[in-house]
Amino acid sequence: MTAATDIRRTVDAVWRIEGARIVATLAKMTGDVGLAEDLAQEAVLDALKQWPESGVPQNAGAWLTAIAKRKAIDGWRRRERLDERYRAIAHDLDQAGEDEWQPIDDDVLRLVFTACHPVLSREAQVALTLRVVAGLTTEEIARLLLVPVATVQQRIVRAKKTLSTAKVPFEAPEPAEWPARLSAVLGVVYLLFTEGYAATSGDRWIRTELASEALRLGRVLAGLLPREPEVHGLVALMEFQASRFAARTARDGSPILLADQDRSRWDRAQIGRGLAALQKADAVGRGRGSYSLQAAIAECHATAASVDDTDWEQIVLLYEALGRIAPSPVIDLNRAVAVSMATGPANALRIVDSLVAEGALRGSYLLPSVRGELLAQLGRVDEARSELLTAARRTANEKERAVLEAKARSL
């Protein structure tokens, strides 16, 4: 029993390292990611049966790929579809040794773009990316996403059917589609990261793992697309944010605000990796996109010794640039907070008031809580109290409500 469990773990570890390249190689051969994944899974089952007897092969990835390729050819033979193309593949396979397996990065990149294809729902993109790109088992994905194993299985099966029904080719996007498709891939990775980072539910160690998974995917992408500045920008952003993990949540999982965090507990090595990634983004020389700008803001915080030492003027400039390329009232509100730190509450209040006039963030507690804070700093006590109490009524978070009410009372 122990031996079987050990082999399972070893096979999982091999899949984790080689899974993406195995599936990519098979998808290149069959033109079908779903079929490729099925074939790879059958090969994994063979490994579980054979490796306890034979031992783990020297080049386990090549072994799994060769077995899966044979299964593909057997399938074609059964369906009598062994046309010229497949005959050639079968011939090559008979000639080649296992060690000649040379997976190509471009195939892995095609796999990434296919798993994040726009015909798939976000949920399907996430599940398929974790399965075939990150090389996680269905059980691991279920644990990380806090959903039942059956749900993950359904999402993956459905995703594979959708790709097949939509006849999605196993190709990287055309130049015209490239920016939007790349942005979808980065969106999936960042969604995974924020799911883990926000830690709104679940065991926080597990959520940290999800964020680490996203970072790993980001680093893989950076290796595949070294000339894309936003890939490095996203990695930098995740490194900076993750550097605060140890300092950002209390024992009960409630968040500790940036200003109150013990900065000595930020992970300096991780901040260093963030700086290096942002430098890579800048070195490409195509300017900063939205991830790089967010990373640069995070960099200002990560490298400041305290709230007072923070370069708030730089942060204001970065938020202005970010607001122009990715307009959002939340960014404007963050800019207002930075402005209040840089040049005082009066200027900040003008930004917040224009958001109110636009009817932005209606119903959110964020707007009245920031406005209340600014009014309090300006000594407009009655208005401040009323705004803080409005914010307290709107927040769903008990702790937040208590803080806001206490602040209102103290005025």
Added chain:
Amino acid sequence: MKFMLIMRSTDAAKKEYEKADFEKIINAMGAYNESLIKAGVLLSGDGLADDLSDAFVVDFNTETPLVTDGPYGETHELFSGFWILEVGSKEEAIEWATRCPLGPGSKLEVRRVTDMSDFAEFADNEYLKKEERWREELEAK
């Protein structure tokens, strides 16, 4: 999970290395490092200089720490380099470690790097202190 792969080589192995085709060794190590980077698991790593003229030992047995040149015995396995990997499991760390292109006379000692889950108690204490401060501030207002 983070793991540190600590490379140790005997003096004999180092002498063998000197005889071997150095470019071949660099290429094999380069390919290994590249595979770690591409898999997104390499956090950091470095080699340590063979030349011991800049090396020293600090011994804390005495009241004032004692700085000496040694001891590095003849048969002692020198710590010659390290990698820090972030992986999903111990088995994955084993997979990566066994792929390292090292030969006879070399060893990898692999240790898990502590993370915040190892200091849960410490985190609690920090938090309690913080919460105390926070309460005091609220009351002072």
